[in-house]
Amino acid sequence: MEDQLFAFLSKYMTLTEGEKNLILELDVFRTVPKGHVLLEAGDRTEESFFVLKGCLRCYYIVDGEERTTSFYTELENVSPACIVTKEPSAYYIACVEDSVVIVGEPSKEKYVFEKFPRFETLCRLLTEELLVKNQITFDTFKNSSPEERYRQLLETRPDLVQRVPQHQLASFLGIKPESLSRIRKRLLKPSAS
């Protein structure tokens, strides 16, 4: 797990052995089983999660129905909105698969930034990257039909289509489950030539 983390970080900066040891000392790795709820709607938390293995899902409950808004897989970070809003969380975060995550929290972050100031630059760059990635995803969502959204998902995150239940995927794409079934059938059918 450490190797995966350090390989990821090395894309941004070369860490010294001292810096690597500092991260390992923090004891931030947590194994969480499939189905485990990391955050409940209504709760408050200061913990954020960086996925090393597995898949996390954010969902709201609207009129008694789950509405999935995002999935996070390997090397993606989910910082619950409530950390910034200081309000109780509006959504749940649960494990779609057995997962290994790095749990971040402000006291550990502060400690790392003090001992290892370059880490703050790294966090800023990662957040800026994430902001752009999310903006492109939102723009694409707005500019696409349901079928186009599903096609784009097959191109950009093909693993997700295999890993998560179809009704969660439909909700995530803003499509009714029966519409997603129709789209999938249409795309599977060889086109008349």
Added chain:
Amino acid sequence: MEDQLFAFLSKYMTLTEGEKNLILELDVFRTVPKGHVLLEAGDRTEESFFVLKGCLRCYYIVDGEERTTSFYTELENVSPACIVTKEPSAYYIACVEDSVVIVGEPSKEKYVFEKFPRFETLCRLLTEELLVKNQITFDTFKNSSPEERYRQLLETRPDLVQRVPQHQLASFLGIKPESLSRIRKRLLKPSAS
């Protein structure tokens, strides 16, 4: 204009006179007239824009038609995605109104971070805040009907409804212009009691 900027920054940290002067010396304020295009699709840029006065709009051209994806008004920042992707921009940024913006660019950012390291912390916090704000906006968009989206806009950004043309607003809300007209009429009509 400076006062507005410093009032905004003071919500996050108290600036010394030296730090304020450093920002003013950078000569980052730019006045841009209504209709001016700050970024063309297909171009590359390293400039980001922080709106002090006025309104900027991001839009794509899809099948010859403008698709508005976002508006930025006072004290909002737009960092074009192409700064991070290193690809030509997929969208345009234009002024909906006569505007005053602060133009950021990497060399000035680097200079400020070196002279004034706390500014990097400030930028990280602002980016984290923006990430959460955008995530909530996207989640709300996914979980809402067109009418709900318009109602939410009236609540959260009532000024926008007055400031931008209705066809741009419709596109921004992911609604056809004729549907938005119907929604507006329905909401204006006093409900039968």
